[in-house]
Amino acid sequence: MIISMDLNASPLPEEDEEEAFPVHVEEENSVEEHVETAVETMRREREERRQRLKRECPDEGPKRVVQPMKDSISQSRNTRFNDRSKLPPGWLDCPAFGQPIDCIIPSKVPLGEHFDGFIIRGKKYSMRQVIHQQKVLGRELGLVIDLTNTTRYYSPSDWQKQSIKHVKIACKGRDSIPDNESVNNFVYEVLQFRCRQKHSKKYILVHCTHGHNRTGYMIAHFLMRSQHISITEAIQAFAHARPPGIYKPDYIDGLYMFYHERRPDTIECPPTPEWKRSSDLDLNGDVVLDDDDGVGSAAPLQGDHLQTESITNDDILGDAVPYDQQEEMRRLCHRLLDSKVRVASQFPGSHPVSLNRENLQLLSQRYYYATWKADGTRYMMLITHDGCYLIDRNFCFRRVQLRFPIKFKHNEGAKDTHNITLLDGEMVIDAQDNGKRERRYLIYDIMVLNNLPLIKRPFNERWKMIEEEVIQPRNVERSNMHQSRIPYYRYDMEPFRVRRKAFWLLSTVGKLLKEFIPKLSHEADGLIFQGWDDPYVTRTHEGLLKWKYPEMNSVDFLFEVVDDDRHQLYLFERGKKKLMEGNHVVFSEADASSYSGKIIECSWDSEKDVWICMRIRTDKSTPNDFNTYRKVMRSIKDNITEEILLSEIDEIVRLPMYADRIQTEIVAHSHHQQPGAGRRR
Numbered sequence: 001m002i003i004s005m006d007l008n009a010s011p012l013p014e015e016d017e018e019e020a021f022p023v024h025v026e027e028e029n030s031v032e033e034h035v036e037t038a039v040e041t042m043r044r045e046r047e048e049r050r051q052r053l054k055r056e057c058p059d060e061g062p063k064r065v066v067q068p069m070k071d072s073i074s075q076s077r078n079t080r081f082n083d084r085s086k087l088p089p090g091w092l093d094c095p096a097f098g099q100p101i102d103c104i105i106p107s108k109v110p111l112g113e114h115f116d117g118f119i120i121r122g123k124k125y126s127m128r129q130v131i132h133q134q135k136v137l138g139r140e141l142g143l144v145i146d147l148t149n150t151t152r153y154y155s156p157s158d159w160q161k162q163s164i165k166h167v168k169i170a171c172k173g174r175d176s177i178p179d180n181e182s183v184n185n186f187v188y189e190v191l192q193f194r195c196r197q198k199h200s201k202k203y204i205l206v207h208c209t210h211g212h213n214r215t216g217y218m219i220a221h222f223l224m225r226s227q228h229i230s231i232t233e234a235i236q237a238f239a240h241a242r243p244p245g246i247y248k249p250d251y252i253d254g255l256y257m258f259y260h261e262r263r264p265d266t267i268e269c270p271p272t273p274e275w276k277r278s279s280d281l282d283l284n285g286d287v288v289l290d291d292d293d294g295v296g297s298a299a300p301l302q303g304d305h306l307q308t309e310s311i312t313n314d315d316i317l318g319d320a321v322p323y324d325q326q327e328e329m330r331r332l333c334h335r336l337l338d339s340k341v342r343v344a345s346q347f348p349g350s351h352p353v354s355l356n357r358e359n360l361q362l363l364s365q366r367y368y369y370a371t372w373k374a375d376g377t378r379y380m381m382l383i384t385h386d387g388c389y390l391i392d393r394n395f396c397f398r399r400v401q402l403r404f405p406i407k408f409k410h411n412e413g414a415k416d417t418h419n420i421t422l423l424d425g426e427m428v429i430d431a432q433d434n435g436k437r438e439r440r441y442l443i444y445d446i447m448v449l450n451n452l453p454l455i456k457r458p459f460n461e462r463w464k465m466i467e468e469e470v471i472q473p474r475n476v477e478r479s480n481m482h483q484s485r486i487p488y489y490r491y492d493m494e495p496f497r498v499r500r501k502a503f504w505l506l507s508t509v510g511k512l513l514k515e516f517i518p519k520l521s522h523e524a525d526g527l528i529f530q531g532w533d534d535p536y537v538t539r540t541h542e543g544l545l546k547w548k549y550p551e552m553n554s555v556d557f558l559f560e561v562v563d564d565d566r567h568q569l570y571l572f573e574r575g576k577k578k579l580m581e582g583n584h585v586v587f588s589e590a591d592a593s594s595y596s597g598k599i600i601e602c603s604w605d606s607e608k609d610v611w612i613c614m615r616i617r618t619d620k621s622t623p624n625d626f627n628t629y630r631k632v633m634r635s636i637k638d639n640i641t642e643e644i645l646l647s648e649i650d651e652i653v654r655l656p657m658y659a660d661r662i663q664t665e666i667v668a669h670s671h672h673q674q675p676g677a678g679r680r681r
């Protein structure tokens, strides 16, 4: 096996000792310039990213408190003046690099020439040595991913001068694992690079300080998202390529926790390598701290799913993904849904219209089923091989870790997981009998199944597929875990449960309203009438009807307090703000200024002719369209009460079209208590 020590036997000829030792003032300046440039670049990139995210996903607040850049600059300055050429502990004896894993070469940090005076002959490992040594092995580098949390080791522009792209994903080392957003950035960079390099086969050098823990952690994530292996196999693959692999137990535990796999008893964490152990203590026996430790991205060692605090519908779920990746996924969704929108950032999900006396007639013209209108948070879900993404109403994507095996086929076994499956549904919070609250994603539609478009198929077929293709394979695997390819997977560690939403025959709407909804363990604010043979229609679907309890009919306004303390309500019309003069809103609190600039959901008080603010919509960044407002007002004016609705439906289901079909379906599902209806969950 080729390991890095063998490779160091053919090093690049080093410069004279004379040249290597003295540190000139000019050199100091140039290092300062490097630091300044790097910090400036980081600051600019961070600001650009922040602005971009703010524009696209205004509700998305930063998940963690980011230390002000000023601190990071001053930290860099301290570093520069005190320790800028101090070798990282253990670096000298740490093997330089490992074997490639896919197109990735794990490596320790190459040190810039300003370290030369501190490195003995034969141990130098700078950019020049890296390029030379890889060249000797027939490998050309195209990308360097730098996971260190400092800019003092080398100047990134040196790589760029060699036409090698340099990407910095600063990760705090030591006692914390890289945070999930950094992992997503890393995987995206690698996948993008791999995609672009199909023909030239260049390599990626990935390094942290020693190229073991942060590097191994990131590479293990990449393997998990690009190959069908277990986390044990991913960790072992890295250890084989870069012995002894990841040697920090917390990192290994973090990986098992992230991928919801139980760590087999046989898997042990390797001991800290000798070169690292001896360097961790100084001559007095005190711990030597590496300056590669500070304000970078780091995550606590507990998985999100283990949070015990109270959960709400406004919580931001999942981990941020890079902006460019989101753009790609937006385009993919539009393509898959065949949605022709003027603005690519528009959420393409189907949207029901309010029931009024006119469109109520649709119920007697087409065959409908009904379901309760679950009142949680709407998400579409895109499942791909590299991850599962929740798509919110702002058309922003966040990654969640779930497993979706494909349907079990006899003699084939469950081989694979879904790739390019697109679902629609509502995330609710279910209160359980034992007092615990649990998130559940209720899937009510499937638009694409493993790249196969389903939008033109009738709803009843799509609804069956949700159960057969998405839910059952998970249940089958869970009940035969010992036979599974990943026997250690723990579905109970996933961030939420997944269910198919139940639909009820129109003839049973009375029961749904009076018996089922009151017993539901999550909020419901009305009914949805779904055409049983309808295709999936993007954006406003005039045939998909929502009936809300009259007091819950609502409009989402943008509320603003203007200079002279006046309250103003706005809607949108053709993408522009429209002032709703003559509309007034009342709040439960005396001071309304805290609502200014927010989207507020309001119900109509017809006795007082005012809007009542019900809540702030943190999941929306724009108010309702004026058209939606008109439809809601129409529905409020028509005032279809529960009584009226039930009596209308009573007549409709007597029509031959309904009577015959209901009868057929009751017979077909006679072994069920309710055709289409689920048990109480």
Ligand SMILES: Nc1nc2c(ncn2[C@@H]2O[C@H](COP(=O)(O)OP(=O)(O)OP(=O)(O)O)[C@@H](O)[C@H]2O)c(=O)[nH]1
Residues within 6 Å of the ligand: 350, 351, 352, 371, 372, 373, 374, 375, 377, 378, 379, 425, 426, 444, 501, 528, 544, 546, 554, 555, 556, 601
């Ligand atoms: N299509 C469909 N939507 C459902 C279902 N259950 C809950 N919903 C939710 O109902 C929403 C549409 O109702 P609206 O009242 O227009 O949306 P809302 O978010 O509740 O409130 P608005 O701000 O008024 O749009 C969808 O976006 C889903 O989030 C269901 O079974 N089918």
